[in-house]
Amino acid sequence: MSDQDASEPRPARTLPDGVTIRQALPSDAELIHVLLRPYVMQRLLLSRTEAEIIELTRHGFVAEQDQGDASPELIGFAAVEIYSPKLAELQCLAVKTPFRGTGVGRALVQKCLDRARDLDVMEVMAISSSEIFLRGCGFEYALPDQKKALFCQLRPRLHE
Numbered sequence: 001m002s003d004q005d006a007s008e009p010r011p012a013r014t015l016p017d018g019v020t021i022r023q024a025l026p027s028d029a030e031l032i033h034v035l036l037r038p039y040v041m042q043r044l045l046l047s048r049t050e051a052e053i054i055e056l057t058r059h060g061f062v063a064e065q066d067q068g069d070a071s072p073e074l075i076g077f078a079a080v081e082i083y084s085p086k087l088a089e090l091q092c093l094a095v096k097t098p099f100r101g102t103g104v105g106r107a108l109v110q111k112c113l114d115r116a117r118d119l120d121v122m123e124v125m126a127i128s129s130s131e132i133f134l135r136g137c138g139f140e141y142a143l144p145d146q147k148k149a150l151f152c153q154l155r156p157r158l159h160e
Contacts, residue, residue, distance in 0.1 A: 014103065015063075015103055016065075016099065016102050016104070018065055019063055019064065019066075019099070019102075019104060020063070020066070020072075021061050021062070021063050021064075021076075021104075021107050021108060021111055022062060022064065023057075023060075023061060023062075024056070024057035024060035024061055024062045024077065025057055026054045026057050028057060028062055028074065028077075029050050029053045029057065030050070032053050032057075032062070032074065032077045032092075033048070033050055033053055035075075035076070035077055035094050035096065036048065036053075036077070036092060039094050044129060045092060045094060048092065053092075056079035056081065056091060056092060057079070058079075059079055059080045059081065059082060059112070059116075060078065060079030060092070060112075061077070061078055061079070061108055061111040061112065061115075062074055062076065062077050063075050063076030063077070063095065063107065063108055075095060075096045075098075075099045075104065076094060076096065076104045076105065076108050077092055077093075077094055077108070078090065078091070078092060078093040078108035078109060078111070078112050079091050079092050079112065080112035080113070080115055080116050080124060082116065082119060082121060084121075085119075085120060085121060085122065086121070086122045086123060087121065087122065087123050087124075087125065088116045088119075088121045088123070088124045089124065089125050089126065089127070090109065090112055090113075090124055090125070090126040090128075093108060093126075093128070105133065106136070106137060109134075110137070112124070113137075113138075124139075125139075125149060126139050
């Protein structure tokens, strides 16, 4: 696959049976925190307080697996933080390991992009080590006018 092919969004795939995506609620914060914890420990995601997670639910989405008579299991989360009409950031994308590669992550990203689009945001950025996945969702290193993000680390990333 060429670099150009990798950047073209792949068609949406059907979610696994029993999996649904819905708007996150502040009451989901504790379960979201549990979902994110292994990724934080691996230094793949930044640690978030429960208050920060509650704030992210405003423009966040959860993926759930139906458990029959029991409450659905939270299996994924992603949020888009809106900085301005010009810029938003995809944040906290996490999917439980058994559901990775099934379309759950892609569906969460699409919900976040749809939310940003509905709010008329111009650009959404993602800071991640999952380059191939994000390029498959339509993200690129540079915008068409060749803007690039540059970073200056002011303190080390600590994990809890």
